[in-house]
Amino acid sequence: MLNNPNYFTGNPLDRASDKRKDETFVATQLAHEEARMAVFWRGQPLMTTPIEDATESFVLWLHPDSVSQFKGAGTPLFLGLKDATPYFALDVSASAPEAEIAPFSEMGVYGQLREFGLILPRDELAILGQAAWLIDWHRRNRFCPRTGAPTKIGDGGAKRVEPKAERDYFPRIDPVAIVLPTHDDHCLLGRSPHFPPAMYSALAGFMEPGESLEECAAREIFEEAGVVLSDISYQFSQPWPFPASLMVGFLATAQGKEITLDKEELEDARWVTRGEVQALLKGERRDDLWLPPKFAIARQLLEVWAGG
Amino acid sequence: MLNNPNYFTGNPLDRASDKRKDETFVATQLAHEEARMAVFWRGQPLMTTPIEDATESFVLWLHPDSVSQFKGAGTPLFLGLKDATPYFALDVSASAPEAEIAPFSEMGVYGQLREFGLILPRDELAILGQAAWLIDWHRRNRFCPRTGAPTKIGDGGAKRVEPKAERDYFPRIDPVAIVLPTHDDHCLLGRSPHFPPAMYSALAGFMEPGESLEECAAREIFEEAGVVLSDISYQFSQPWPFPASLMVGFLATAQGKEITLDKEELEDARWVTRGEVQALLKGERRDDLWLPPKFAIARQLLEVWAGG
Numbered sequence: 001m002l003n004n005p006n007y008f009t010g011n012p013l014d015r016a017s018d019k020r021k022d023e024t025f026v027a028t029q030l031a032h033e034e035a036r037m038a039v040f041w042r043g044q045p046l047m048t049t050p051i052e053d054a055t056e057s058f059v060l061w062l063h064p065d066s067v068s069q070f071k072g073a074g075t076p077l078f079l080g081l082k083d084a085t086p087y088f089a090l091d092v093s094a095s096a097p098e099a100e101i102a103p104f105s106e107m108g109v110y111g112q113l114r115e116f117g118l119i120l121p122r123d124e125l126a127i128l129g130q131a132a133w134l135i136d137w138h139r140r141n142r143f144c145p146r147t148g149a150p151t152k153i154g155d156g157g158a159k160r161v162e163p164k165a166e167r168d169y170f171p172r173i174d175p176v177a178i179v180l181p182t183h184d185d186h187c188l189l190g191r192s193p194h195f196p197p198a199m200y201s202a203l204a205g206f207m208e209p210g211e212s213l214e215e216c217a218a219r220e221i222f223e224e225a226g227v228v229l230s231d232i233s234y235q236f237s238q239p240w241p242f243p244a245s246l247m248v249g250f251l252a253t254a255q256g257k258e259i260t261l262d263k264e265e266l267e268d269a270r271w272v273t274r275g276e277v278q279a280l281l282k283g284e285r286r287d288d289l290w291l292p293p294k295f296a297i298a299r300q301l302l303e304v305w306a307g308g
Numbered sequence: 309m310l311n312n313p314n315y316f317t318g319n320p321l322d323r324a325s326d327k328r329k330d331e332t333f334v335a336t337q338l339a340h341e342e343a344r345m346a347v348f349w350r351g352q353p354l355m356t357t358p359i360e361d362a363t364e365s366f367v368l369w370l371h372p373d374s375v376s377q378f379k380g381a382g383t384p385l386f387l388g389l390k391d392a393t394p395y396f397a398l399d400v401s402a403s404a405p406e407a408e409i410a411p412f413s414e415m416g417v418y419g420q421l422r423e424f425g426l427i428l429p430r431d432e433l434a435i436l437g438q439a440a441w442l443i444d445w446h447r448r449n450r451f452c453p454r455t456g457a458p459t460k461i462g463d464g465g466a467k468r469v470e471p472k473a474e475r476d477y478f479p480r481i482d483p484v485a486i487v488l489p490t491h492d493d494h495c496l497l498g499r500s501p502h503f504p505p506a507m508y509s510a511l512a513g514f515m516e517p518g519e520s521l522e523e524c525a526a527r528e529i530f531e532e533a534g535v536v537l538s539d540i541s542y543q544f545s546q547p548w549p550f551p552a553s554l555m556v557g558f559l560a561t562a563q564g565k566e567i568t569l570d571k572e573e574l575e576d577a578r579w580v581t582r583g584e585v586q587a588l589l590k591g592e593r594r595d596d597l598w599l600p601p602k603f604a605i606a607r608q609l610l611e612v613w614a615g616g
Contacts, residue, residue, distance in 0.1 A: 004522065011518050018531070127518075130517055130518030133517035133518055137517070140453060143451060143454065144451065144456075145477075146450065146451065147450075147451065148451035148452075148458070150456070170482075171516070171517045172480060173515050208466070208479070209438055209441035209442055209547065209552070210319050210434060210547045210549065211547055212545045213554070214544075214545070215319070223326070234542045237522070238520060
């Protein structure tokens, strides 16, 4: 229905946001005989070892019972329901921070979402994205930013609570505008110093307080490349759990092609023709120009502009 | 250029995000003879007292020098530059929490942005929105959420820093999907229990980790009204400093008109015809149906749908 090509979308779970407030409901779901738990170790989910050609992997779902025996495991985070099956995530790294061997690693492999994302089923990847986001947020939000007092998990993991003041905190979602400016038959791509060699992508930046999405898009492109946008057109968004971004993608018309580079942010920026982009999207290999992987919303913006 | 009808957009300031990292730059701007400072007391900005018919008010800009004499004033927050004129905001409430009389109140009036928003110049309102957002965020983020250690202002107010771990924190921006579902010639409006009597508005909800904007829109409308959306179309966004929301507005097509109300969230929801909306937008007064003020993105969604 939603027609969104981006990885990490299409999460099939019903978050049951009214029910998860009830501790009894969450406990019942945890004891459900079909309950499925994704296990994370130091930010990486447990998956099946990819076979032979490494083109496919799956989440290695455990039952909560098989994890509860694990000494010192943290609080399971309720992710939602698929039909009647409850889904959870658990971070097992905090329980044995010194251990070099991750629990359950005899059963599969812990891997980076960035690496496994392209070979996992899309719906499982979306669930892992949600799980990774929540786990990271809980890890980095153990204290109340207002008073420094400890906080604890609430609503099955959907929030944290400072119990004394009964103050609720919800996971951060940091909006980012990512923009593909175009001029005649060219689009503007740039590269950060930390990109892989020859990779160029759409320019992006975090929103600041008091901006609309389009104002952020215009500011970022002007700050980073000195290019003024005259028309900014929303395309789609992507949840991006590295660790907590909402990527909002735009195509835009540039008023001119002159580039004034912000050398603190970018190593280079250049105009690339539609024909060059089409060839690269079809698989052409060039030493001087790589596009981002399908995983990234920037690639999807290029697909839209270059006509897929 | 950006063609966004929403209040709080159109901020004319250049945030100078590269320069504000330099403490000397910020100090120089603060000493600039034309520098303008917006002063806030308990969340309310200092403005000129509206005259007679109360149709117009302006920000009462002070020079930083006239505020620095004020005992115990906090750190001025750099907002940006308009041409060469630097703009700042200062919260004076923390300096004298017990005082019942706000400093500088003999010069003007402290008022709610929600009340004065409609009678302030649009560009001044946008600057105050940015300022209110930053002031509130600094007030509620004095401690590191990871360790509970104190944090301090950095980059002229654009971030906070936990100095020991050199960890940066940036202001929260919480994305919200707000949706006007339509079916044939009707649109769906609902009312929260805390709305003024007879007011109905578009339904909205905060995003959760791992959703796209449209997935959030679909989830919220289904959760609150039991209505399934088949087509969801982005319109525009609005920064909403109460305290830190990014409202992202959508029109959507509903698959059917049957409503299943979430009575915890909504007091009522109903389908309203385009003709009724048009009459109300033109100024008709009804006892049973009020639309939100122009200030709200919901009103702008109704304007788009009903053909303004």
